[in-house]
Amino acid sequence: MKTILKSLQDANKIYQMKLLKLSKKNNVTLAEWHLLDALAQGADTQDKLAQVMQLDPSTL
Secondary structure (H helix, E strand, C coil), X not given: CCCHHXXXXXXXXXXXXXXXXXXXXXXXXXXXXXXXXXXXXXXXXXXXXXXXXXCCCCCC
16 A cells, blocks of 8 residues: 555646647746746745745846
């Protein structure tokens, strides 16, 4: 019988593989995908994006 932790790890592995497939299909990196998601959620300035993505504004 699988432990809960092992089940969660397996589910995470499947999720990561699907996410990678989606990003390759749409020709974007995972970082770009996260950036687009932040924009879709209303982060419309560099400062807001930096805060949402937990990055220094100069990194963006």
